Amino acid sequence: MKGCMTVRIANWIMTAVVCALMPAAAAAQGAAQGIPRTADGKPDMSGIWQVMNGASWNIQDQNAEPAPHNWPWLGIPASKGVVEGNEIPYTPEARAKKDANFKNRATLDPEVSCFLPGVPRITYMPFPFQIVQTPNYMAVMYEYVHTIRHLYVDGSDHPEGPIEWWMGDSRGRWDGDTLVVSVKHFNADTWFDRAGNHHSEEMTLVERYTFVDRDTINYEVTVTDPKTFTRPWKMSMLLYRRKEPNFQLLEFPCYAFDGVSVGTRPKDVLKPHKPE
Numbered sequence: 001m002k003g004c005m006t007v008r009i010a011n012w013i014m015t016a017v018v019c020a021l022m023p024a025a026a027a028a029q030g031a032a033q034g035i036p037r038t039a040d041g042k043p044d045m046s047g048i049w050q051v052m053n054g055a056s057w058n059i060q061d062q063n064a065e066p067a068p069h070n071w072p073w074l075g076i077p078a079s080k081g082v083v084e085g086n087e088i089p090y091t092p093e094a095r096a097k098k099d100a101n102f103k104n105r106a107t108l109d110p111e112v113s114c115f116l117p118g119v120p121r122i123t124y125m126p127f128p129f130q131i132v133q134t135p136n137y138m139a140v141m142y143e144y145v146h147t148i149r150h151l152y153v154d155g156s157d158h159p160e161g162p163i164e165w166w167m168g169d170s171r172g173r174w175d176g177d178t179l180v181v182s183v184k185h186f187n188a189d190t191w192f193d194r195a196g197n198h199h200s201e202e203m204t205l206v207e208r209y210t211f212v213d214r215d216t217i218n219y220e221v222t223v224t225d226p227k228t229f230t231r232p233w234k235m236s237m238l239l240y241r242r243k244e245p246n247f248q249l250l251e252f253p254c255y256a257f258d259g260v261s262v263g264t265r266p267k268d269v270l271k272p273h274k275p276e
Contacts, residue, residue: 054079101196114254116166118190
């Protein structure tokens with residue numbers, strides 16, 4: 001009798017667990033069925049997307065900071081970080097460089113010199129980007145300084161290196177409904193954010209793009225760089241489809257003088273407004 005009761009309790013627990021998991025499984029299946037797809041059945045990521053976070057300023061938790069005197073455009077909003085665990089595992093030497101970068105970020109940030117932000121930073125810049133998808137190739141066009149990223153999904157390998165490119169080299173493959181992108185061949189001249197988080201030319205990335213619903217993509221990126229970090233680490237965030245009528249990418253050029261962009265040099269002082 002006692003053995004029968006044990007079996008019945010075990011069966012009841014198993015049934016309860018299965019029932020509890022069914023709504024989540026059904027929701028995931030429903031989301032997968034509702035996403036847009038191409039003619040060959042792959043998720044169709046074509047469209048205009050944009051993040052809604054403050055990672056461009058700091059990929060870790062960020063308190064609001066007032067702008068330096070006479071530089072009101074350099075104020076920083078508060079934001080929650082996108083780094084898993086909110087910790088970046090720098091080596092001691094790389095941590096010292098990060099601290100120096102932060103101290104001098106107003107002039108050292110490569111973005112200030114109008115250089116390409118690199119990957120992954122350009123994904124979470126406060127500007128939209130457009131994906132044009134074909135079976136073997138994706139073009140990612142960014143509003144920021146007319147940047148175009150070439151993403152090959154044709155089974156080809158990375159070219160032999162070392163090669164140092166601002167945007168790296170991107171090669172993708174499909175893992176079910178997730179687009180997995182390997183990115184390598186970077187230079188060491190881009191930062192992750194305006195807070196001075198940096199990497200070396202040895203950095204490699206693995207990006208994962210997965211639809212949450214037809215208008216939302218979960219973006220994850222794993223960063224590996226043994227020259228700068230003691231272990232791989234990960235960021236994640238959501239990409240939102242821009243659905244406003246007639247929405248399109250517009251112009252955002254960037255011009256640098258004296259090595260830094262106008263508006264960030266000490267001599268770029270706003271003149272007091274005089275009412276007419």
